[in-house]
Amino acid sequence: xxxxxxxxIALALVTLWLLSVIIFLASHALPxxxxxxxxxxxxxxxxxxxxxxxxxxxxxLLVQYLDWIGGFIRGDLGxxxxxxxxxxxxxxxxxxxxxxxxxxxFVIVVPLSIxxxxxxxxxxxxxxxxxxxxxxxxxxxxxxxxxxxxxxxxLSITLKVLPISVQVPPDAxxxxxxxxxxxxxxxxxxxxxxxxxxxxxxxMIEALESDYTRTAVLKGLAWRTVVxxxxxxxxxxxxxAVVATQTGYLIGGLVVIETMFNYQGIGQLLYTSVAxxxxxxxxxxxxxxxxxxxxxxxxxxxSYSLLNPRIRLAGRE
Amino acid sequence: xxxxxxxxxxxxxxxLAYRVRGRDRIAIRGVxxxxxxxxxxxxxxxxxSGKSTVAYAVMRYLPDNAKITGGSIVLxxxxxxxxxxxxxxKLRATAASMVYxxxxxxxxxxxxxGDQLIEAFVIAxxxxxxxxxxxxxxxxxVQISDPQGxxxxxxxxxxxxxxxxxxxxxxxxxxxxxLILDEPTTxxxxxxxxxxxxxxxxLRATFGTSVLxxxxxxxxxxxxxxxxxxxxxxxxxxxxxxxxxxxxxRHPYTVGLLRCIPRWGLSKEVGPLDTIPGFPPxxxxxxxxxxxxxxxxxxxxxxxxxxxxxxxxxxxxxxRCHFSDIAQTxxxxxxxMVKRPPVPETARAALSIKNLRRTMTQQGNSxxxxxxxxxxxxxxxxxxxxxxxxSGKxxxxxxxxxxGVPDAGSEIDLEGKKLAPRVGQRxxxxxxxxxxxxxxxxxxxxxxxSVRQILGRALTKLTGVRGERxxxxxxxxxxxxxxxxxxxxxxxxxxxxxxxxxxxxxxxxAGEPHLVICDEPTSALDVSVQAAIxxxxxxLQRDRNLSYIFISHDLGVVRYISxxxxxxxxxxxxxxxxxxVVFSAPHHPYTEALLSAAPSLDVREEHRIRLQxxxxxxxxxxxxxxxxxxxxxxxxxxxxxxxxxxxxEEPGHFLKCHIPIEDLRxxxxxxxxxxAG
Numbered sequence: 001x002x003x004x005x006x007x008x009i010a011l012a013l014v015t016l017w018l019l020s021v022i023i024f025l026a027s028h029a030l031p032x033x034x035x036x037x038x039x040x041x042x043x044x045x046x047x048x049x050x051x052x053x054x055x056x057x058x059x060x061l062l063v064q065y066l067d068w069i070g071g072f073i074r075g076d077l078g079x080x081x082x083x084x085x086x087x088x089x090x091x092x093x094x095x096x097x098x099x100x101x102x103x104x105x106f107v108i109v110v111p112l113s114i115x116x117x118x119x120x121x122x123x124x125x126x127x128x129x130x131x132x133x134x135x136x137x138x139x140x141x142x143x144x145x146x147x148x149x150x151x152x153x154x155l156s157i158t159l160k161v162l163p164i165s166v167q168v169p170p171d172a173x174x175x176x177x178x179x180x181x182x183x184x185x186x187x188x189x190x191x192x193x194x195x196x197x198x199x200x201x202x203x204m205i206e207a208l209e210s211d212y213t214r215t216a217v218l219k220g221l222a223w224r225t226v227v228x229x230x231x232x233x234x235x236x237x238x239x240x241a242v243v244a245t246q247t248g249y250l251i252g253g254l255v256v257i258e259t260m261f262n263y264q265g266i267g268q269l270l271y272t273s274v275a276x277x278x279x280x281x282x283x284x285x286x287x288x289x290x291x292x293x294x295x296x297x298x299x300x301x302x303s304y305s306l307l308n309p310r311i312r313l314a315g316r317e
Numbered sequence: 318x319x320x321x322x323x324x325x326x327x328x329x330x331x332x333l334a335y336r337v338r339g340r341d342r343i344a345i346r347g348v349x350x351x352x353x354x355x356x357x358x359x360x361x362x363x364x365x366s367g368k369s370t371v372a373y374a375v376m377r378y379l380p381d382n383a384k385i386t387g388g389s390i391v392l393x394x395x396x397x398x399x400x401x402x403x404x405x406x407k408l409r410a411t412a413a414s415m416v417y418x419x420x421x422x423x424x425x426x427x428x429x430x431g432d433q434l435i436e437a438f439v440i441a442x443x444x445x446x447x448x449x450x451x452x453x454x455x456x457x458x459v460q461i462s463d464p465q466g467x468x469x470x471x472x473x474x475x476x477x478x479x480x481x482x483x484x485x486x487x488x489x490x491x492x493x494x495x496l497i498l499d500e501p502t503t504x505x506x507x508x509x510x511x512x513x514x515x516x517x518x519x520l521r522a523t524f525g526t527s528v529l530x531x532x533x534x535x536x537x538x539x540x541x542x543x544x545x546x547x548x549x550x551x552x553x554x555x556x557x558x559x560x561x562x563x564x565x566x567r568h569p570y571t572v573g574l575l576r577c578i579p580r581w582g583l584s585k586e587v588g589p590l591d592t593i594p595g596f597p598p599x600x601x602x603x604x605x606x607x608x609x610x611x612x613x614x615x616x617x618x619x620x621x622x623x624x625x626x627x628x629x630x631x632x633x634x635x636x637r638c639h640f641s642d643i644a645q646t647x648x649x650x651x652x653x654m655v656k657r658p659p660v661p662e663t664a665r666a667a668l669s670i671k672n673l674r675r676t677m678t679q680q681g682n683s684x685x686x687x688x689x690x691x692x693x694x695x696x697x698x699x700x701x702x703x704x705x706x707x708s709g710k711x712x713x714x715x716x717x718x719x720x721g722v723p724d725a726g727s728e729i730d731l732e733g734k735k736l737a738p739r740v741g742q743r744x745x746x747x748x749x750x751x752x753x754x755x756x757x758x759x760x761x762x763x764x765x766x767s768v769r770q771i772l773g774r775a776l777t778k779l780t781g782v783r784g785e786r787x788x789x790x791x792x793x794x795x796x797x798x799x800x801x802x803x804x805x806x807x808x809x810x811x812x813x814x815x816x817x818x819x820x821x822x823x824x825x826x827a828g829e830p831h832l833v834i835c836d837e838p839t840s841a842l843d844v845s846v847q848a849a850i851x852x853x854x855x856x857l858q859r860d861r862n863l864s865y866i867f868i869s870h871d872l873g874v875v876r877y878i879s880x881x882x883x884x885x886x887x888x889x890x891x892x893x894x895x896x897x898v899v900f901s902a903p904h905h906p907y908t909e910a911l912l913s914a915a916p917s918l919d920v921r922e923e924h925r926i927r928l929q930x931x932x933x934x935x936x937x938x939x940x941x942x943x944x945x946x947x948x949x950x951x952x953x954x955x956x957x958x959x960x961x962x963x964x965x966e967e968p969g970h971f972l973k974c975h976i977p978i979e980d981l982r983x984x985x986x987x988x989x990x991x992x993a994g
Contacts (some may be wrong), residue, residue, distance in 0.1 A: 211422035218376055219487065220410025220440050223402075229436075233427045309427060309471040 004311065008301050012294040019290045020072070023109045023283050037277050072287065078280035080228050081275070087284045090269060094249070095288060098258075098265035102250035104178055105185035105192070110243060113193045114236070117200025121208060121235075122227070132214060133201065136194025147187040148260045156183060166263045185260040188254070192246055207235035237307055244300030248293030325393060325495050326352040326375065331661040332387035332550075333367075333374060335600060342601025344370055346507040346551040346608070349387065349627075352495070357521060359526040359542030359559060359928035362536060363574075363843035365597055367551040368531045370491045372497050375529070376415060377405055393494045394754065410440045414488035418500040418542040422482035424472035429444055430483045431468025432488065441491035455486040458523075460516060476931045478509035489524060494813035496521075497522075497529045502916075503535065506705040507870060508928045509913035514541060533843065535578065536916035539563050544633070547571050550598045550608040553627060557634030563918060567636035569613045569647045579877035580918060584896060585855045589651040590848035590877070598814060607639070613647040615640050651852060655983065667832055667864040668731055669718065674724040675712055675888075683937035686712040687723070688888040691963070694832070694881075696732075699861040701879030701896065703872060703911065705932055710868045714834045717866065718753050719854060721744055732831070749779045749828035754854075758817035762809040768795070768820050779828030790827075798853060808812075815846035819853070825855065832864045851878055852941035872915045876900050881969075884908045885937055887943045894970035902966060903981035905972050906950040940973065950984060952976060 035051035036043065052058045056067065071078060077087035099311040113136075120132040139147070156164040162183040168176055206211060208231055216230040217223075251266065266285060273281035305311040333345035341635040345367045352358040360368045373379055375390055377397055390397040391867040393412050400408070417423040431452060438455075456464035459482040473482055481501060488496055496698060498517065502510040518541065521528055532538050538545055538559060539802055545554040546564050546572065555568035563697050566572045576591035583590070595612040597774060598604055607613070610620040627637045638644055670692040677686045689711045694700045704711050715721045717729060719740030729736045731750060737743050755761040772791045776782050782790055798819040809817055818838060825833055835854065855878060858865055869875045875882060875896075882899045884907060885891040892905035899908060913926040930945045933939055939946045945956040955975050963971050966978040975979070 003662070091864070211417060211419060212425040214378065215415075215417065215423045215487075216425070217380055218409050219437050220406045220408070220491075222406060230425050230428070234425070263487050305425060310473050 004305060005302070008042060008298055010100060011089035015294060016290055020069055020287060021065075023286045024068065027283060028061060028064075028280050033102045034138060039135045052188075068283065072284070077284040080273075080278055080281045082276040082278040082281070087280050090281065091266065091288050092258050092286055094264060094266035094269040094285075095292075097263065098251045098254065098267065100177070100262065100264060101117070101146055101181055101188075101248070101254070102183040103259075105188040105250060106247075108182075108185060109189040109192045112189070113196035114200050116197040117239070118204055118227075120197065120201045121204030122196075124205060129201075136197045138194070139190040140192075140194035142190070144187045144191060144311065145260060148184075148257060151183060151186050184257055184263055187257055188250065196239060196242060197245070199242045200236065201237040203238045207231045210234070228306065231244065233307060240300050240304050240307070244296045248289065251289065251292045253289075293306060308317070323353055324351050324391070325354050325356070326390070326529065327391040328371070328375070329391075330388035331374060331385070331390060332372065333370060333379075333383060333385050334383040335380075336384060337601070341384065341386070343386075344383075344600045345374070346604070347390075348548070348551070348553050349558065350546050350553065350722070352527050352529060354494075354527055355525045356544065357530060357542045359530045359532065359538035359545040360548060361538050361545060362548035363533060365550075365600065365846065366548040366735055368533075368548050369499055370551075371548070372415075372499050372531050375495075375497065376409065376413060382504065389598075392973065404439060409493045412493055412630060413495045414483050414491060414493040415490050415497045415499065416481070416501045418503050420477060420484045421472065423484055424480060426472055428471075429468065430470055430472060430475065434468070434483060434487050437490035438489045438724065443490075448706070451490070452486070455490060456483070458520070459483075459486045459489075461486075463884045465951050468737065475824060476509075477505050478931055480512060480870060481505065481513055482516070483759060485513075485520070487528070489520060492524060494527060495529060496526045497531070499531045500533070500928045502533070503532075506932070507872070508705060509931065510537075510916065511925065511927065514916065515925075517541065522678060534916060535563060535575065535844075536918050539918050545783050547574075549586065550602070550604065551600075552608045553576050554609060555634075555636045555638075557631065561631065563635055563891075565631075565634075565645075567630045567634065568609075568638045568645050569615050569640075570609045571636075572644050572647045573614075574844060575918075577844045578918070579848075579851065579871075579873040581842055581873055581876060581900065583877055584874075585732075585878055589852045589855070592650050592849040592852065593845040594650050594954075605639070609638075615643065615646070653676070666693045666730075667698070668692075668729070668866075669733075670713075670717070671728040671730075673713065673716060673727045673729065675709075675716060675721065675727070676724050677712075682936040684934070684946040685888050685938070687716070687725050688938075690885075690888070690890055692869060692883065692890070692893070694864050694866065696831070696864055697858075698829075699858060699865040699867055701875035701882040702866060702868045702885060703870065703875050703882060704885035705870070705911075707887070707935055709887040709934055709935075710885055711836060712888075713885070714866060714868060716752065717832075718751055745779075750828040750831040751834070752824045752825035752828060752832075753834040753836060754818075754822050757841055758821045759809070760815065761821060762817060762824075767806050767808055768800070768812075772805075772823055775824045775827035793836075794823045794827060797826065797857065813846075814851060814893075815960050818850055820992060822850075822977040829861075830863065832866070833858075835865055835867045835869075837869055838867075840869065841869065846880070854878065857935045872900075873917060883913070887933065887938050889943060889973065890971070891944065891973045892971065893963070894967075898967070898970050902984065902985035903978055904980075905974050906948050906976070907944050909985055910947075910949065942973075950976060950981075987994065 001040065033049035035055065035057070039048055039051060056064060077091065079085065080087050080090055083090060116132045116136065123129050151226040152164060155162045163180050164183065166180050166184055168180045168264065213226060213231055214228045254267040255271045256264060258265040259271060270282065270285045273285055329349050331345055331348045333342070334341040339613065350358065362368045362373060362626065374385060375397065377391065383742055385398060386642050392408065395408065406961045424430065427641050434452040434455065435448045438451050439445060443451055453464050453468060456467055461467050461479055461482045463537055467475065467479065467483065472481055475483065499749040502513050506514060514537065530538065530541050542559045545557065545559045546553050547568065555566065555571050557561060562571065563575065566575055573591065573593040577593065579590055592611055598608065604621055606624045607620040613620065617639070625637050625639045627635045628641065630641050631635050636644065663959055667871055671691060673687050675683065676688040689849060690713060702713065704710050711824050712721065716723050719736070720739065722738040731747060740748060772794055773787055776787050776790050791805065795802055795805060800816065800819045800823065804812065809820065812820070838854070839850050843849060851874065867875060879896045881894065882896050883890050884899065886903060891907050900912065904912070908930045910926045914928065926949055928949070933946055941957045941959050942961055945951050950977055961973050961975045963973040966972045972978060
């Protein structure tokens with residue numbers, strides 16, 4: 001188990017390193033130099049050169065990379081070019097907001113979609129199964145901005161059950177904060193439900209048709225025991241992996257939703273940084289999302305291996 | 318009162334259909350049998366006969382599209398077919414249990430073996446606190462080594478034999494009235510199979526459980542059952558006391574089936590195996606009269622007009638045949654075999670293997686899959702290779718064909734020329750010269766290509782023929798394996814197992830090979846199909862004077878087809894010699910044990926030798942003679958310290974054993990050998 005963990009962490013570090021090289025090279029592959037892009041096409045070449053020098057972008061690439069990555073490792077992410085505050089401060093706030101939204105969405109979608117998948121598998125081929133499968137897929141296929149608008153119109157403007165604004169006073173109690181986050185998380189729930197439910201349903205069906213389920217039934221166990229003790233544990237393994245990969249999307253991939261609801265998460269921050277050509281912010285933002293993604297995958301691997309003794313005990317006699 | 322009934326299970330006129338694409342297809346056409354208390358009843362039949370369906374119908378565990386359309390099943394006096402969910406559960410928990418074909422998948426991979434076993438006790442009504450002790454005691458009774466340790470382990474940490482013991486322990490937890498065993502030893506190694514069968518016999522004696530034993534292996538049935546029923550196309554065609562039925566069969570199907578089996582005295586020198594022509598009727602086929610009429614050599618008009626009853630032909634013995642009195646005169650379906658071309662005395666070696674070693678790594682442990690094998694195979698010779706799983710049979714075959722690189726110092730020569738270790742480095746002539754027939758034709762044929770495309774591609778790849786000549790060769794090839802030309806445009810899935818294997822054989826013969834490796838070519842096939850494939854392989858080999866390396870775990874099959882046999886154990890050849898010599902004493906103690914373990918119709922129980930324990934891991938082979946940990950004839954310290962050399966003890970007969978051959982001859986006194994003859 002420890003060896004397995006160590007290998008996974010090492011692999012994650014290699015992935016992060018590759019990611020850093022790719023982002024760094026990509027942001028330097030754009031035409032023109034940084035100073036020109038910041039100051040615009042009509043600026044004085046001397047001013048551009050001075051800015052380049054003060055930003056350090058006239059040094060060789062390797063030096064710049066080592067400087068940047070060194071700062072990154074020390075926790076110094078540089079200063080935002082457009083906001084003129086430390087990048088770390090911006091990212092931390094954005095990340096905090098994104099995590100809040102993701103958590104609300106997660107808490108709603110994970111139990112709901114697993115339940116949906118399990119029920120669909122247990123009632124396979126019936127009306128309920130078809131409703132869950134087809135409904136889920138249709139919802140997944142709809143773009144978030146469409147569902148967002150429909151939900152805003154329906155729940156907030158017509159029915160007036162949920163607040164349209166996500167901005168709450170910073171000293172608001174947690175309940176109010178969550179309450180304001182429900183509406184923006186609903187489009188996410190719709191996107192993810194079909195996906196997770198489908199994987200769960202497939203895992204369930206495979207487990208239900210397995211020989212060990214037959215053994216459990218023919219032992220004379222009650223159906224409820226068969227499902228809870230023998231089927232679920234095996235059936236949910238693929239679901240865990242899928243949920244984990246969606247974490248990365250939920251934290252950092254929500255450009256559309258965060259912009260729609262004007263929510264200051266990391267997605268919106270990245271969007272702004274790209275629009276403003278704020279390179280330190282872009283680089284650090286992408287790296288942060290990368291870290292979040294890898295940590296989520298690592299957690300999934302760990303929980304997966306805890307459920308699966310064949311991985312947990314590999315290499316042990 | 319129910320419990321006073323003499324019968325443990327009464328199945329009466331059971332009819333069952335599967336609903337496929339909106340139509341009911343009949344699978345079981347009225348099956349009746351009774352298992353008395355304490356009796357062991359065997360149900361035999363080939364695939365598609367409905368034997369497993371009957372077993373699962375008894376447990377009321379059928380797929381959703383299966384429908385019982387008639388008859389009754391009464392278990393321990395209780396009507397199974399009119400039982401609600403709760404009663405059914407209680408019955409499964411207490412009165413009937415099952416042991417399955419594949420213990421590896423029958424156990425839940427994420428729950429410890431002990432917990433799965435404890436669960437069986439709890440559901441049978443044992444108090445939670447007591448269940449653990451009972452489970453531990455039961456593991457002791459199924460003679461598992463280290464029961465305490467097994468309790469805490471997950472199924473994947475147990476060997477196949479141990480897994481099956483856990484499943485058996487689970488099945489016995491409720492002290493059931495009826496124990497259903499569905500091919501419980503298929504897929505286990507011969508020595509492990511022998512142990513598991515012994516265990517079941519002993520437990521049955523202690524528990525007095527009634528047994529329904531499902532198997533396709535008549536040898537296993539002969540060993541385990543008091544009475545036998547033979548199923549064919551969902552109909553019981555013959556029923557009787559096991560020994561009586563197997564030695565004095567009275568239905569042409571049983572007669573034919575028994576003739577298909579390569580029994581131990583039998584070799585290709587004696588004659589071809591008999592076969593059963595044609596195919597069994599599929600599920601849902603309309604049958605008006607006798608189910609076997611279309612394939613029967615004794616068929617008369619009455620057989621197609623009127624179904625015979627299951628009429629008594631002896632004490633407790635009944636046969637569903639109009640001509641049961643002359644069933645044994647069933648004409649042979651196979652004519653004489655091609656005579657063997659004389660092999661010149663100075664036959665050059667087709668294949669010569671010197672000091673073949675292969676070190677492999679698995680999960681960080683390296684082990685020797687082959688530990689120095691020397692072997693010569695002459696042109697026109699069939700060399701049989703036997704051994705349990707992990708002995709290195711397949712690794713040897715793969716090295717010869719050029720998959721998997723042997724360690725440095727190993728040498729494989731084909732007709733005097735050194736073979737490169739990888740198939741890609743060999744010349745086209747060499748690639749063409751060595752071909753292989755795989756165990757599983759399903760997995761080795763491309764599912765999306767027709768037979769014609771499969772054979773055509775092999776021909777072009779190996780011989781370069783194209784166009785008109787290729788089309789002609791395709792037809793010739795299919796004729797040589799007796800594959801009807803009408804099937805050339807079929808896809809593999811449209812063919813039966815036997816026909817698929819014919820395609821596999823034709824593919825291997827496309828390049829006119831000199832050496833063909835047959836890797837368990839018949840182990841996935843029914844006996845009647847196996848017989849036809851073996852006959853075909855013998856005919857092809859003799860027509861062309863080819864060499865074969867024939868790998869099989871079925872000793873009867875290997876004995877039948879081979880000229881010489883090598884016995885592998887943990888990557889070492891323990892014995893090599895002419896087939897008849899290896900099969901008669903004196904043998905290596907390991908060969909002796911293997912022969913005696915194999916369930917066959919020819920060996921009597923009292924002469925069996927029992928090996929203890931599982932095959933040691935190749936990663937940590939025992940010191941000295943690798944067999945000493947299980948050898949019933951171990952001499953002493955010398956066996957633990959020194960590895961004996963493989964010596965030619967008699968002309969052409971090599972043994973790797975410290976015991977002098979004369980002592981072996983004396984120890985292995987005639988009894989066993991006489992019966993085999």
